[in-house]
Amino acid sequence: MTTLTKTLELKLVEPNAHKRRKLRETREAYQQALHDAFDAGCTTQTEANDVVVNYKLSGYAKNALKKYVPQLTTTYNAGELHDAHPVRFTNEGLRLDHKPENAIEWYVKIPHHEDYHLWMPAQPNPEQRDWLEALNAGDATMGESRLFERDGTWYLHVTATRDAEGGSEVSDEERTPIGVDIGEASLVTVCHRDDHGCPTAPELWADEGKTVRRLRKTYFTATRRLQTRGSERIAESFGDDLWNQIDDVFHRVTREVVDYAESVKNPVLVLENLTYIRESMDYGEYMNRRLHGWGFAKLHAQIRYKAVEKGIPVKTVNPRNTSKECHACGEVGYRPQQATFKCTNDACWMGEYQADVNGAVNIADRYLSGESRFREHENDDDSAEDGGRLTAPQDSQADATKQETLGTYAS
Known part of the structure; x- marks a missing residue:
């Protein structure tokens, strides 16, 4: 160690x-x-x-x-x-x-x-x-x-x-790239190709995706009502409890992602590069959609540091069209349903495929192709992007009367 x-x-x-x-x-x-x-x-x-x-x-x-x-x-x-x-x-x-x-x-x-x-x-x-x-x-x-x-x-x-843990000296070519797709339907999906180049052993955390979506909806619905009624402190306390529940889900899933990587020979975890995700956030009125952007960044961070602890390298690739291209032929397809990808190339053998697994394989393939690790065009990322601002911790006060002077936000 x-x-x-x-x-x-x-x-x-x-x-x-x-x-x-x-x-x-x-x-x-x-x-x-x-x-x-x-x-x-x-x-x-x-x-x-x-x-x-x-x-x-x-x-x-x-x-x-x-x-x-x-x-x-x-x-x-x-x-x-x-x-x-x-x-x-x-x-x-x-x-x-x-x-x-x-x-x-x-x-x-x-x-x-x-x-x-x-x-x-x-x-x-x-x-x-x-x-x-x-x-x-x-x-x-x-x-x-x-x-x-x-x-x-x-x-x-x-x-x-x-x-x-100290990592072994393994070249990039000897690594087995594991694509990590983060999304709405399945919170995280991982998959890699076997020695014959076929996608193998995919794992999806779909139930956890449902849990996070439910907690998000509960948070934004309930806290908006409480804030409308002037119950700011109750809203903040209620919100903290829900964020903690979401964080618990994130920690468990990211630990299991790293466990999956440990089961693969010479793994490298491959994530989409989200360098510019915050610059393009939507601060619109639809608050129930505002959490998704920070969820991407938080899951990425937890996967990174937990992988480092195990000596597993983490790389990022250009996120352009990872959920839109067919992993078999490269043709741009579409999703008739949230969890289904359909290839539009009549000559492709694949036809329909599980959409999140298709995205995870594409992410892994970007590592093998040596494609740019940075997004070149702002609109190329097809991931959801958003964010929000609520309240911050308050200063401790020897004199409680000073609280009103400082206000609610730490700034």
């Missing part, structure tokens, strides 16, 4: 004036405590604690200082401090919250002082989404985090560690 460690990058999204002021207060108090402890020549945690204990900082920042200052003086032999030290928090200090139904999905709780914390919307590095998913799911361990400002923008760097 191999241990992987990575620093995750998150940009805090346009904090309002109140939160900027609180972030600066935290930074100024931290810098002052750091300089005073360093100037006092603290070489032990006890000595550093005696200096920093009275500063208006959270215990997570004080504990980080107690460890860091002795390192500066005894390990790094620092002669002086520069002015741009980030604010450090111990691993217990930061908290993540994932609101996949929102336009901004990720939120972080940043400690200000003992009884006051700031919830901030955050934009992660998109290439690290799988790590963030693993951290949020408890499949990776959070280490120290660092808060800093650069050119007027606030950032967080979070250390994350997880275990991964």
